[in-house]
Amino acid sequence: QQQVKQSPQSLIVQKGGISIINCAYENTAFDYFPWYQQFPGKGPALLIAIRPDVSEKKEGRFTISFNKSAKQFSLHIMDSQPGDSATYFCAPSWGNMLTFGGGTRLMVKP
Amino acid sequence: NAGVTQTPKFQVLKTGQSMTLQCAQDMNHEYMSWYRQDPGMGLRLIHYSVGAGITDQGEVPNGYNVSRSTTEDFPLRLLSAAPSQTSVYFCASSSPPGRIETQYFGPGTRLLVL
Numbered sequence: 122q123q124q125v126k127q128s129p130q131s132l133i134v135q136k137g138g139i140s141i142i143n144c145a146y147e148n149t150a151f152d153y154f155p156w157y158q159q160f161p162g163k164g165p166a167l168l169i170a171i172r173p174d175v176s177e178k179k180e181g182r183f184t185i186s187f188n189k190s191a192k193q194f195s196l197h198i199m200d201s202q203p204g205d206s207a208t209y210f211c212a213p214s215w216g217n218m219l220t221f222g223g224g225t226r227l228m229v230k231p
Numbered sequence: 232n233a234g235v236t237q238t239p240k241f242q243v244l245k246t247g248q249s250m251t252l253q254c255a256q257d258m259n260h261e262y263m264s265w266y267r268q269d270p271g272m273g274l275r276l277i278h279y280s281v282g283a284g285i286t287d288q289g290e291v292p293n294g295y296n297v298s299r300s301t302t303e304d305f306p307l308r309l310l311s312a313a314p315s316q317t318s319v320y321f322c323a324s325s326s327p328p329g330r331i332e333t334q335y336f337g338p339g340t341r342l343l344v345l
Contacts, residue, residue, distance in 0.1 A: 127273075163339070164235075164321050164323075165274070167334065217281065217325070218279075219276070221273030221274040222273050
C-alpha cells in the first residue's frame with residue numbers, strides 16, 4: 122500500500138528556473154507536511170514544512186503549497202541554483218511517524 | 232554538539248552473520264528511530280523509541296532488534312543478515328516526542344550483505 126506518492130521521480134531545470142515537486146497522500150490523519158533535502162552520502166535534512174491550518178508557506182526561495190481537500194502538497198523552488206541539485210522527499214506525518222515518498226532527484230543545470 | 236552519529240559508515244556482511252549498527256545523539260532527545268533507504272522507495276521506518284526502555288515497531292521491523300538502555304544510544308541489531316537487508320540505514324532523533332520539526336538524521340550506514 123503506497124500511502125505517499127511523489128512526482129516526478131526526476132527533474133532537470135535550468136539555472137534560474139522554477140522547480141516543482143508534488144506529493145499526494147491518502148492518510149487523512151497526517152497533520153504535518155515536511156519536505157526533506159538529501160545530498161549524496163548524507164542524511165535527509167528538513168527543508169521546509171507546513172501544518173494543515175495554512176495553505177502556503179514561504180521561506181526564501183522555497184514555498185510549500187497545501188491543498189487539504191485534494192490531499193496534495195507541493196514544493197516550489199524559485200530561481201533554482203546548481204547547489205539545489207539533490208534528492209527531495211515529502212514525508213507527511215502524524216505523531217512521530219514520518220511516511221516518506223519515493224523521492225525526486227533534482228538536477229539544476231548551470 | 233556532534234548531533235546524531237552513526238557507526239560504521241560502511242559494512243560488508245555474509246549471509247547469516249550478525250552485527251549491530253550504532254547510533255548516538257548528544258542533544259538529549261527523547262525520540263529516536265531507525266530507517267532504511269532503498270532506491271526509489273524513500274525511507275521506511277524500522278523501529279523507534281520514545282524514551283529509554285521504550286521501543287516499538289515501525290513499517291519494516293522483521294529481521295531487526297532494538298533496545299534503548301540510555302537516552303543517548305539506540306543500537307540496531309541484525310540477528311542473521313540476509314541479502315534483502317542490503318540498504319542504507321539512517322538513525323534519527325527529535326525532542327520532545329511529537330515535535331517532528333526538530334528531527335535530525337545521522338549520516339547513514341551503508342550495509343552490503345553478500
